[in-house]
Amino acid sequence: MTDKPILTLKDVSIEFPTPSGIVQAVKNLSLTVNPGIKVGFIGESGSGKTTTALSIMQMLESPGRVSTGEILLGEAQTKVLDLNEEEMRKTRLSRVSYIPQGAMNSLNPVMRVQNQMWDAVVAHEGKTDLNELQRRSDAALESVGLPARVGRLYPHELSGGMKQRVCIALGVILTPELIIADEPTSALDVVTQRHVMQTLTEVQAKIGCGLILIGHDMGLMAQSVDQLAVLKDGVLVEHGSTRQIIENPQHPYTKELISSVPLVGGESFLSPAVSAPASQKEGPDALLEFRDVSKVYGDVTALHAMSFALQGDTPQIISIVGQSGSGKSTMGSLMLGFNHPSTGQVLYEGKDVARLSPSQxxxxxxxxxxxxxxxxxxxxxxYRVDHALKFPFKQFGLSKSEAHTQQAMEDACHAVGLDPDLILRRYPHQLSGGQRQRLIVARALMLSPKLLIADEPVSMVDASLRATILKNIYDLKDKHGISILYITHDLATAYHVSDYVIVLYHGRIAEAGPPKEVIGDPKHPYTQLLIDSIPWPDMNRAWGTARGDEVEHMLEGSDGPATVFRGEIEGFGLKTGAA
Amino acid sequence: MADNTTSSAPMTRAERRLQKRMKRFDNPWMNPKLIWGVCLLLGIVGLGLLGRLLWNLDLVFTGSAPLKLPPVGFENLRRQEGVWDYPLGTDGSGRDLLALIVMGAPNSLWVGLLASLIGMSTGIILGFTAGFVGGRTDDVIRVLSDVMITIPPLLILVVFQAAYGDVSLAMMSLLIAGFLWQSPTRLIRAQVLSMRESGYVQMARLSGASTSHIMFREMLPNLVPYLFGSFIANVTTAIVTAVGLEVLGLGPQRIPTLGRTIYEAINAGALIQNLWWWWGIPTVLLAVMFIGLLMINLGLDEVSNPRLRRLS
Structure with a gap:
């Protein structure tokens, strides 16, 4: 293999003409990728990382175009931008392959997986013998650690992680010189994420091709790539080896990205108030109580019987942690009364949520x-966004006058760090995801409830904003005395914000207790697996161990090991099983 | 746009076209199709209004004018020239054609609008009920609308109208509306089912909103583009059905409509006698009406669905 770079971007600018003028999505970007090297493109949404990657394949969405610069691909130094449509078609997949973000939607649901792989081969190499095709697709599937029988399945028969691995197999079947993976794991939970990333890096090392990994998670990048390119607003602000950037970031934006990843153990990003305010709770009954609650959907038990009581005398944050399908969101909707339990009762201040009178x-x-x-x-x-704040405020009879409502909205906006003059009169699509989520927090603040259910409040927000929003939520407890149930898959944030952590696995409680014990020193194998799978921006940590499979296998066998209780805290009692 | 022109001095044709398209992209309501369609329909309404002010409508009565006169500038088979007293000619029983269309064209449009309005309202109510209440109610409404869709409307309407004999315009609209509510019902039910689970409806439930608030204040406004499109499509269907019935000689007997005029022309052998203005002019007006409605529908589609007005 020569030392010639596999990809050279020289001074590339990409622009999108719009009615209000030309938008420069990428500005004068120069970069090289060497064979066998993994390069990470990191930046917020809208920073131009995907746009750059798409331009390499001439797949920019119309009317975008590369205005200046040139792109050289492969050892042959092909000028990608000069290729015509047919030449480009042949180049895609055979020389540059693309692994898309949502593997769930990238496979044709009515075709067997192997037929889709054969299509790719036939499109590039012409008519091929069926046995040969079968051999190639089996080999490709094997290279990503899937048995050959997977090829005969349809996409809906595969799990999310398997689908993503099939997409990787599809990407490498023609042994390309460069693989572009666009947030390949963003829709997967941490355990699967680690598995998929392992597969991807193994395959890449086997072929010896270049890899561009696009993402916004500094932790994931640190654990999986060799070089990092940090993009902000279409400008390459920092580029170098991953170790150098993680250990000694130069640009303030890079520093911000690194510090935005919460660590288990590390320094807290929160500053607890000196004196927590008293709760607003009245009466002796527990604020929220689950009495032998379970939930069954058809044959599936989403939630096994459990009981707990949140007293709410002092505001607390209880975290419920688990992967998708663990039953944590079911718990959330039971608490809100959107769903009713199959057995048992959900009680709010001693009253059954399913049987409330209209005024209650x-x-x-x-x-x-x-x-x-x-x-x-x-x-x-x-509606304009203020509708979401104004309507409940009036509905609950909190509003004294129009001016009072306005004042309350503005105060709430200030409290979450938004400028009410800029925000309130806008339409939702004019605001970013982070701004909207903060407005929802502001809404909760305005209504000053006694209990807030936060269901994955930051999982769809850019990494750099997560800490800010969690801080806003934490402030609700700290400054306004609201008890919070924080539902999440992110153990690191749960570690910092919560007073008590419940780890759910397949509708059962795996481990529960104060965060320092449960997350700081996990005893249950599932909790250990979850914590091992979190990617951290720490170069010296071995992330890619293959222990995951065994643990999962062990957990799947029976009902799994019994619940591990790791201590109690005041004002919250928990037990499993029917009383 | 300024920097675009500086970079390459003479713009290619493609670039100019792109620029023009982008201007249009700016304000979706300045959609040429929509504007044309609205103008055509307003033309029909204007014809009705101005005609009532400026023309002698007594000329719609039988025998009020000479028979079978051609429009101005033409001759009929008897070598009679058209006269300005009856600019569009007269029919076989001595009625002025201009007076007929002044009365008839808005009538046809009115039947279409009224039938569509009744059908849509029924559809909205049933669709929301089915989507929201669910269970047995949903089953009944769904099965009913599915069954109704399979029944050919013209067949039933012919029987009904024949039984009723002479009907009023409103009665006819009502009968036609009986076959227009099914597709909006299905459409709205499907939308309501998907919107029920959406974040903002859950948010409204959290805000203690009543069911009617959620239905009409949170969901309905988001359905407006669908409803508009569906409404216009239904107007077209209703007019086609109404004209179809009238051309068969059914429908209102004493009120001039475009369809009835065509029926009489066919009955009196206007095709053989080369009295082309008798059936031709109402047909042209109907064509204008349909083209107008089609344009509005296409225009609305582009307004409500930004993907259709992609820049290239």
Missing amino acids: SLDFRKNVQAVFQDPYACFNPF
Whole structure:
């Protein structure tokens, strides 16, 4: 193998003409990728990382175009931009392959996996013998650690991680010189993420091709790539070896990206108030109580029977942690009364949530509020964003006058660090995801409920904003005395914000206790697996061990090891199984 | 746009076209199709209004004018020239054609609009009920609308109208509306089912909103583009159905409509006698109406669905 770079970007600028003028998506970017090297493109959404990658394949969305510069590909130093449509078609996949973000939607649902792989081969090499095709697709699947029988399955028969690995197999079947992976793991949970990244780097090392990994998670980058290119607003602000950038970042933006990844153990990004305010709770009954609650959907038990009582005398944050499918979101919707339990009762201040009178129901709604995962869906696109704040405020009879409502909205905006003059009169699509999520937090603050259910509040927000929003949520407890149930898959943030952690696995409690014990020193194999799988921006940590499979296998066998209780805290009692 | 022109002095044709398209992209309502369509329909309404002010409408009565006169500038088979008293000619029973279309064209449009309005309202109510209440109610409404879709409307309407004999315009609209509510019902039900799970509806539930608030204040505004499109499409269907019935000689007997005029022309052998203005002019007006409606529908599609007005 020569030392010639596999990809050279020389002074590339990309622009999008729009009605209000030309938008420069990428400005004068120069970069080389050597064979066998993994380069990470990191930046926020809109920083031009995907646009750059797409331009390498001439796949920019119309009317975008490369205005200046040139792109040289492979040892042959092909000028990509001068290729015509047919030449480009032959180049894609055979020389540059692309692994898309949402593998779930990238496979044809009505075709067997292997037929889709054969299509790729036939499109580039012409008619091929069926046995040969079968051999090639089996080999490609094997290279990503999937048995050959997977080829005969349809996409809906595969799990998310398997689909992503099939996409990788598809990407490497023609042994390209360069693989572009666009956030290949963003839709997967941490355990699967580690598995997929392992597969990807193994395959890449085997072929010896270049790899461009696009992402926004500094932790993931640190654990998997050799070189980092940090992009901000279309400008390459920093480029170098990963170790050099992680250990000695030069640009302030890079520093911000690194510090935005919360670490288990490390320094907290929160500054607890000196004196926590008293809770707003009245009466002797527990604020929220689960009494032998379980939930069954058809044949599937989403949540096994459990009981707990959150007293709420002092505001607390209880974290519920688990992968997708662990039953944590089911718990959230049970608490909000959107769903009713199959057995047992959910009690709010001693009253069954399923049997509230209309006036009690309004009181329950006022006092139990939520922040949902998807900030893009939470605002009605028809109204300006202040509708979402104003309406409940009036509905719950908190508003004294129009001016009072306005004042309350502005105060709430200031409290979460938004400028009300710029934000409130806008339409949802004019705001970023981070701004919207903060507005939802502001909404909760305005209503000052007694309990807030935060269901994955930061998982769809850019990494650099997560800490800010979590801080906003933490402030609700710290300054406004609101108890919070924080539902998440992110153990690192749970470690910092919570007073008590419950780890759920397949609807059962795996481990529960104060965060210092549960997350700092996990005893249950599942918790250990979860913590091992978190990528950290630490070059010296071995992330890619293959222990994951065994642990998962062990957990799947029976009902798994029994729940590990790691201590109690005041005001929160928990037990599993029917009483 | 300024920097675009400086970079390459003479713009290619493609670039100029792109620029023009982007200007259009700026304000979706300045959609040429939409504007043309609205103008055509307003033309029909204007014809009705101005005609009532400026023309003698007594000329719609039988025998109020000479028979079978051609429009101005033409001759009929009897070598009679058209006269300015009856600029569009007269029909076989001595009625002025201009007066007929002044009365008839808005009537046809009115039947279409009214039928569509009734059908859509029924569809909205049933669709929301089915989507929201669910369970048994949903089953009943769904099965009913599915069954109704399979029944050919013209067949039933012919029987009904024949039984009723002479009907009023409103009655006819009502009968036609009986076959227009099914597709909006299905469409809205599907939308409501998907919107029920959306974040903003959950947010509204958290805000203690009542069911009617969620239905009409949170969901309905987001359905407006669908409803508009569906409404216009239904107007077209309703007019086609109404004209179809009228050309068969059914429908209102004493009120001039475009369809009835065509029916009479066919009945009196206008095709053989080369009285082309008798059936031709109402047909042209109907064509204008349909083209106008089609344009509005295409225009609305582009307004509500930005993907259709992609820049290139």
